[in-house]
Amino acid sequence: MLDWDWLLWLFLGGCLVVIFAVLIPLSQWLTRRRRIASGWVAWCRTAATLPWADRWRLYLATATGRAVSDARLAPLAAQRASAVAALQRAGSPNSRCYLLVLAGAYFALALWSGLQGAGSAAAAVWAVMGLGCLYLGATVGAAGRSAEANRALAERNAAQ
Structure with missing residues (x-):
């Protein structure tokens, strides 16, 4: 009698290879189009000309939903926040x-x-992943608020 299990595994493995061969390039293509359409690629080109201290200030302003402390960076902060x-x-x-549901799931897995x-390392990994999702979920709307605040700051500086 023939053992057909190896043919089933070969077929499933071939299907997985085909799926990944299609899904990975498609995902990369869609991600690139989304980044170009959002203005993120243009922002990355602009950010490459800035010193790290200014990039850090712009990141903090976007993450907290506030205007930058340095008025000369307001147009750049508005550009970055709009792209984000x-x-x-x-x-x-x-x-x-x-993101908040995913954070809760990660915390449940850590617990x-x-x-x-299973070891403290596994629980620590799940907890760190949960903290990351919690941070991302908490800062979802901050970029929009930062863009508005920085546009207002740039307009005030231009009027003076």
């Missing part, structure tokens, strides 16, 4: 809810792996 907000809008309108005695 567009990327977030392109991701999903419900991304805050998804479960800690209680199962």
Whole structure:
């Protein structure tokens, strides 16, 4: 009698290879188009000319939803925040809810792996992933607020 299990595994493996051969390039193509459409690529070109201290200030302003402390950086901060907000809008309108639910799932996995005695390393990894999702979920709308605040600051500086 023939053993057909190896043919099944070969077929499934071939299907996985075909799926990944199609999905990975498609995902990269869609991600690139989304980044170009949102203005993120233009922002990266602009950011390459800035010193690291200015990039850090712009990141903090975008992450906290506030205007930058240095008025000369206001137009750049508005550009960066607008690009980040567009990327977030392109991701999903419900991304805050998804990220917070995912953070809760990661924290539950951290608790479960800690209680199962799987080791503190596994629980720590799940907890760090949960903290990352929690941070991203908490800062979803901050980029839009930062863009508005920095546009207002740039307009005030231009009027003076």
